[in-house]
Amino acid sequence: MSERIIPIVDHLYAASVPQVPAHAADVQGQPTDRLHRPLHDLRISVTDRCNFRCTYCMPKEIFDKHYEFLQHADLLSFEEITRAARVFIDLGVRKIRLTGGEPLLRKHLERLVDMLHGLRTLDGTPPELTLTTNGSILARKAQQLKDAGLDRVTVSLDALDDAAFRRMNDVDFPVADVLHGIDAAIAAGLAPVKVNMVVKRGTNDAQILPMAEHFRGTGVVLRFIEYMDVGNTNGWRMDEVLPSQQVIDRIHAVHPLHPLEPHSAGETAQRWAYDDGAGEIGVISSVTRAFCASCNRARLSMEGKLYLCLFATHGHDLRALLRGDPRTGLAPVSDAELRAALAQVWTQRDDRYSLLRGTAAGQSLRNERKVEMSYIGG
Ligand code: SAM
Ligand code: SF4
Numbered sequence: 001m002s003e004r005i006i007p008i009v010d011h012l013y014a015a016s017v018p019q020v021p022a023h024a025a026d027v028q029g030q031p032t033d034r035l036h037r038p039l040h041d042l043r044i045s046v047t048d049r050c051n052f053r054c055t056y057c058m059p060k061e062i063f064d065k066h067y068e069f070l071q072h073a074d075l076l077s078f079e080e081i082t083r084a085a086r087v088f089i090d091l092g093v094r095k096i097r098l099t100g101g102e103p104l105l106r107k108h109l110e111r112l113v114d115m116l117h118g119l120r121t122l123d124g125t126p127p128e129l130t131l132t133t134n135g136s137i138l139a140r141k142a143q144q145l146k147d148a149g150l151d152r153v154t155v156s157l158d159a160l161d162d163a164a165f166r167r168m169n170d171v172d173f174p175v176a177d178v179l180h181g182i183d184a185a186i187a188a189g190l191a192p193v194k195v196n197m198v199v200k201r202g203t204n205d206a207q208i209l210p211m212a213e214h215f216r217g218t219g220v221v222l223r224f225i226e227y228m229d230v231g232n233t234n235g236w237r238m239d240e241v242l243p244s245q246q247v248i249d250r251i252h253a254v255h256p257l258h259p260l261e262p263h264s265a266g267e268t269a270q271r272w273a274y275d276d277g278a279g280e281i282g283v284i285s286s287v288t289r290a291f292c293a294s295c296n297r298a299r300l301s302m303e304g305k306l307y308l309c310l311f312a313t314h315g316h317d318l319r320a321l322l323r324g325d326p327r328t329g330l331a332p333v334s335d336a337e338l339r340a341a342l343a344q345v346w347t348q349r350d351d352r353y354s355l356l357r358g359t360a361a362g363q364s365l366r367n368e369r370k371v372e373m374s375y376i377g378g
């Protein structure tokens with residue numbers, strides 16, 4: 001007899017309301033954290049819902065019809081997201097990535113893109129705006145998103161073979177529709193389009209070479225991601241992780257590669273180029289090569305909780321600051337107060353889970369309840 005697994009209710013993720021410093025207006029400048037890392041990237045998850053059930057992210061047995069997704073009133077409005085983003089930008093953020101769940105399921109997302117595009121970074125330019133999507137409805141949305149000010153898009157695609165892809169997404173979604181989405185993104189000029197493939201040893205690693213060969217010479221940058229121990233529901237096991245070096249070795253044996261320099265500090269992917277000039281690929285070795293030392297990302301959930309690490313067990317409740325909290329008598333804060341509170345949170349950050357993974361401290365973190373990838377958005 002199979003036991004029913006009790007669903008984890010997202011809005012119960014632990015969070016505390018950040019303190020607003022007494023002299024908020026005096027807090028100026030761009031903060032760095034305890035490991036001297038600046039705040040540069042903001043990932044905003046706009047929904048906890050998704051039309052896929054990728055086995056490594058939202059396994060069907062848990063994210064089933066009993067699972068309690070958030071109600072619309074719990075989500076930050078586009079105005080609240082834009083206000084928070086403006087304050088993050090004031091603290092140094094230059095790049096914003098929209099994610100989810102599946103971000104294109106959030107109605108009128110192009111309105112949010114338009115609002116974020118209207119913001120200005122400290123050097124007077126619009127923030128770099130990107131989106132990560134499963135590509136299922138991208139063919140319909142790509143041009144609208146581009147027109148609203150989206151710069152680039154990353155499409156997740158774990159196999160080229162239709163049967164293998166349907167098994168990975170676990171809702172029988174055909175690969176052809178995602179490929180159409182990628183074509184539409186290219187046609188709309190959301191370039192360079194990136195494609196992310198999560199590699200699970202024994203599940204889709206036979207697709208590495210077909211994927212590489214499909215995207216070679218197209219201008220699309222294919223990136224291979226090591227299967228990560230995020231969240232608590234995917235039953236992660238180390239023996240299902242295929243180290244990135246083996247991905248490179250397999251491709252290099254057929255299509256020789258050479259390493260490229262990173263574009264910027266804090267870039268998570270290691271870049272490789274085909275010797276014959278057919279473009280580049282990347283590997284994101286989240287498990288075998290920790291990049292915490294340069295991690296400059298903050299993550300904001302759809303209900304306004306701020307997480308300082310993908311593996312965090314605890315968030316900071318910005319929605320309470322933005323809306324006020326009648327339970328505690330907290331009034332909505334001003335932009336200056338929000339800024340000062342966020343600066344203080346970032347200054348105290350010392351998260352570095354990947355560096356600690358093999359240690360006793362990492363083990364104890366692993367035993368705590370972490371946020372799910374579908375909640376925080378990768
Ligand atoms: N639904 C969108 C998508 O799939 O692109 C955006 C959200 S999804 C959570 C963001 C990224 O996280 C995807 O590229 C997905 O493949 C990746 N991801 C999810 N679970 C993962 C895991 N356990 N290990 C590595 N990457 C994972
Ligand atoms: Fe949905 Fe993206 Fe998670 Fe797949 S990886 S289940 S598409 S949120």
Ligand code: SF4
Pocket residue numbers: 290291292293295308309310311351352353354355
């Ligand atoms: Fe950043 Fe946390 Fe990942 Fe390290 S483990 S790179 S701190 S998100």
